[in-house]
Amino acid sequence: MNQDTYIENMMIRVAWYYYKDNLTQNDIAKLLGISRARVVRLLEKARGEGIVQFHIKGHDRNCLGIEEEFKRFFSVKDAFVIPAPYKETELSDSLSRAASQYLQNKLQENDIIGLGWGRAISKTVDFLSMEPSRNISVVTLTGGVNYYLQSRRSQDGGMENFQEIHVIPAPFLASSEEMADSFLHEPSIKEILELANLSKYNVVGIGGIYPDATIIQEEKMTVNELAYIKQQQAVGDILGQYYDKDGRVLDLPHHKRLIGTSLSKLKQLKNVIAVAGGKKKIEAIYGALKGDYIHTMITDEETAKSLLEMEVKLKNGLHSGI
Numbered sequence: 001m002n003q004d005t006y007i008e009n010m011m012i013r014v015a016w017y018y019y020k021d022n023l024t025q026n027d028i029a030k031l032l033g034i035s036r037a038r039v040v041r042l043l044e045k046a047r048g049e050g051i052v053q054f055h056i057k058g059h060d061r062n063c064l065g066i067e068e069e070f071k072r073f074f075s076v077k078d079a080f081v082i083p084a085p086y087k088e089t090e091l092s093d094s095l096s097r098a099a100s101q102y103l104q105n106k107l108q109e110n111d112i113i114g115l116g117w118g119r120a121i122s123k124t125v126d127f128l129s130m131e132p133s134r135n136i137s138v139v140t141l142t143g144g145v146n147y148y149l150q151s152r153r154s155q156d157g158g159m160e161n162f163q164e165i166h167v168i169p170a171p172f173l174a175s176s177e178e179m180a181d182s183f184l185h186e187p188s189i190k191e192i193l194e195l196a197n198l199s200k201y202n203v204v205g206i207g208g209i210y211p212d213a214t215i216i217q218e219e220k221m222t223v224n225e226l227a228y229i230k231q232q233q234a235v236g237d238i239l240g241q242y243y244d245k246d247g248r249v250l251d252l253p254h255h256k257r258l259i260g261t262s263l264s265k266l267k268q269l270k271n272v273i274a275v276a277g278g279k280k281k282i283e284a285i286y287g288a289l290k291g292d293y294i295h296t297m298i299t300d301e302e303t304a305k306s307l308l309e310m311e312v313k314l315k316n317g318l319h320s321g322i
Contacts, residue, residue, distance in 0.1 A: 011046040014039055019052060037161070040129040044104070066304050070297065073311050074289045077271075078296040081304045091278050091300060096123035099203060099275045099298050104130060111200045112137045114261075116239055117145045117172065118205035118214050120275040130161045137164040139195045141202065142239050142260030143183070144172025144220065166192050170259040172220050172240060177256045184259065196261055202269050206276035207237040208284045215240065225254070236284020238263060238274070238293055245283065247291020263293060271295050277303040286310055 013032065017023045018039075025043075029036045046052045070079040080102050085094045099120070103113070107130065115121055115138055130136055145167065170189055174180035183189055196202070207213050209230045215221045215237070232250050234242040241263045242250050249255075249263050266272060272293060276285050277300040286307055288294055299307075 011042050011049070011051055014042040015046040015052045018043060041131065044129045066301060066308070069308060070304050073308055074297070076289070076294055076297055079304070080296070080298045082300050084300045084302040088278065092119055093123060095275050095277050095298060095300065096120050097127050099124040099273065100127035100129070102273070102296070102298060103128065103201060103203070106201065107134065107136055110135045112139060112195070112198050114139050114141050114196050114199035114202035114269065115145070116141050116204035118207065120205040121203055124203060124275060128161065132161050132163065135163040136161070137166070138162050139166040139192060139199055140168050141196055141204070142172055142258070143168040143170035144259070166195055168192050168259060172259065173254065174257045174259060180257045180259060189259070193261065196269060199269065201271045201273055202266070203273045203275060204238050204266070206274055206281060206284050206288050208281040209234055209236065210280050221254070235287040236281065238288055239266065243287050243291055245287050245290070247287050247289070247293065263291070266293055273298060282306050282310070
C-alpha cells in the first residue's frame with residue numbers, strides 16, 4: 001500500500017469512527033494506535049478533501065442575515081454568528097470551536113497570532129488543528145498566561161502545532177506600579193510586546209462584571225475589587241482593562257499594574273477578533289463594540305440579537321430627542 005492510499009484509508013477510518021460511530025478523538029487514537037493530534041489533522045484533511053461533507057439547512061436564512069446586519073450596525077469588518085447551543089453551559093465551547101474554525105480558514109503560512117487570556121482563548125487554542133508545516137507562530141498579549149501554554153504543550157494538538165511561541169515572562173498583574181514599570185522596561189518583555197505589532201490576527205476575550213467572572217475564578221482579582229470597579233460604571237474588560245458602556249477606558253489603580261498590551265495599543269493592531277457571548281456579557285460586548293476595539297466579532301445568535309436590539313433602541317432614542 002503506497003503512502004497516499006494509506007493516508008486516504010486512515011482518513012476514512014477516522015471519519016467513520018468519529019461521525020458514524022460517535023467515538024471520541026481519544027478513543028479513536030487508542031483504537032488506531034496514533035496520537036490525538038493526528039486524529040484531529042486527519043479529520044480536518046477529510047473535511048478539506050470532501051471525504052466528509054456538511055450541509056446545514058437554514059443558516060443562510062438566519063445567522064448569515066444577522067451577520068450582515070451586525071456588521072452594518074456596529075461597523076465591524078466581519079462577524080461570525082453561530083446558533084445558540086441547546087445548553088448555555090456549552091456556549092463557551094461552541095464559541096471557541098467557531099473561533100478556531102474562523103482562524104483555520106484565515107491563517108496562511110508564516111502568520112503570527114496574538115493571543116489574549118481567558119477561558120475562551122485557551123479553549124480556542126485547544127480546538128485549533130493545523131499542520132506544523134504552515135509555520136504559524138504565537139505571541140501573547142498579556143503576562144500571566146504561561147500556565148495555559150505549559151499545560152497545553154504537554155497535550156496532543158493545541159500549542160504543539162505552532163512553530164514558535166513567544167510568551168511575556170511576567171505576571172498578569174504586578175504587585176505594585178513600580179514593579180509593573182520595572183517589568184515593562186525589561187528588554188525581553190519589551191521585545192515581545194513589540195512583536196505583537198507583527199501579528200496578523202489577535203484573539204481576545206471579553207470579560208463581564210459578575211462574581212464568577214474568569215478574572216475572579218483565576219484569582220487575578222478579588223470580589224471586593226470587582227465590586228469597586230463596578231461602582232465606577234465599568235461594564236466589561238478586555239485584557240484586564242475596564243471600560244464603561246461607551247467603551248471609554250476607566251481610570252483605575254490596577255490598570256497601572258497590568259503587564260501587557262494596552263487598549264489604546266490594541267486599537268492599532270490588525271484584525272482584532274473577540275470571542276464572547278451569553279446574557280451576562282451583553283453590556284460588556286456592547287461597550288467593547290462602541291469603543292471600536294474589535295474588527296471581528298464571534299458570538300452566538302441570541303447575543304447578537306440582544307446587541308442589535310440595544311443599538312436600535314439607542315438610535316431610536318437619539319432620533320426622538322431622548
